[in-house]
Amino acid sequence: MRPTELPMGSVLVGGAVRDAFLDRLSDAPDLDLVVPDNALKSTRQLAQKLGGACVVLDEQRDMGRLVLGGWTIDLARQDGKTLEDDLNRRDYRLNAIALSFDGTPRLLDPTGGLEDLQDARVVAVNEANLQADPLRLLRGLRLTAELNMRLDAQTLKMLQRNRSLLPRAAPERIQAELLRLVAAPAADRAMATLLELELLKPWTRQSSATGDQQPLGAAKTSELLTDSERQQALPLARLTRLLPDTGLKELRFSRRQLQRCERLRYWIQRSTASGGCPCPDALTEPERLRLHMDLEQDLPALILTWPAALQQSWLERWRDPQDPLFHPRPPLNGTDLQETLQISPGPTLGALIQHLSLERAYGRVSTREQALNAARSWLFHQEVQTDPNGSCD
Structure with a gap:
């Protein structure tokens, strides 16, 4: 045209x-x-x-x-x-x-x-224009994040004075601005200002985990990641720290986005010892398996929250698609188990698959025959537990 x-x-x-x-x-x-x-x-x-x-x-x-x-x-x-x-x-x-x-x-x-x-600065045309469409308050910070610019001092005061107006904007519009902000090059700096202004307070007021509302200080950690890994991990880690689950729901984030944030938030808390220091090695074998099943694609977002001493080894294993723990898979699928061992679909089959996935993840089974033997042994013990008085003639 x-x-x-x-x-x-x-x-x-x-x-x-x-x-x-x-x-x-x-x-x-x-x-x-x-x-x-x-x-x-x-x-x-x-x-x-x-x-x-x-x-x-x-x-x-x-x-x-x-x-x-x-x-x-x-x-x-x-x-x-x-x-x-x-x-x-x-x-x-x-x-x-x-x-x-x-x-x-x-x-x-x-x-x-x-x-x-x-001058690399973002300046409002005037305060009345921001008030006419309160989404513009958030857009100013998004622009600083995307363009790597600074917010004009007078404009910053305008945002602070009018922050109570933001809830008038449609939740979907706020969500769209936040998704662009957390993916932007200078997002961490913009997030610090966003939190300082308490612009998102209406959607964080029910959160008791105030530590999760701090901006992600992941600049050094992210240097360990490739460009594609950063594009996947940083926005998720930032969004999880920026808003609690209740806020994500109120702003109409998708079910998939909410699920990713919920899982990451859970494992940040679960992998952190009582002293506040991440200690993932203290997790039990089933917990480690669940961690890697929940965060198989998003594990770098969790690693971003850890001290440097833990990061490199976990990243190296995660980058290996053949690592059985970091990329868990059952050694036999449900159809194979049903046909070979005459098991009906149901909770028992699901529990067996989970057990075999754990055995494979920790290297205790690797071949089909080993997996079948492990399955028969597990089924036998389940029968004994169900009927401890049963005979074994």
């Missing part, structure tokens, strides 16, 4: 303009366009002309989304009589820069966003 195909008076605003100056544009960035009027009508026309799809974002505010190949282009009606009015109603000055396509392309920066980009 060429700029000449856009509605007359279209201007590019927001993140794409900002990121272009920061040299951080992706190959297919999300684009935000402001048009003088009839944004939804224009979106439908472009979708029909170019073979894309039109999504209605807000019919009352005249906002639509054009999905075209790998591109997402949002069109919104100008807010105010002039484009300058629209830009002055935005959240932060670095998001209030526009690129006009009429005639020779030109930049419009009525609030001073270009200067903020040069």
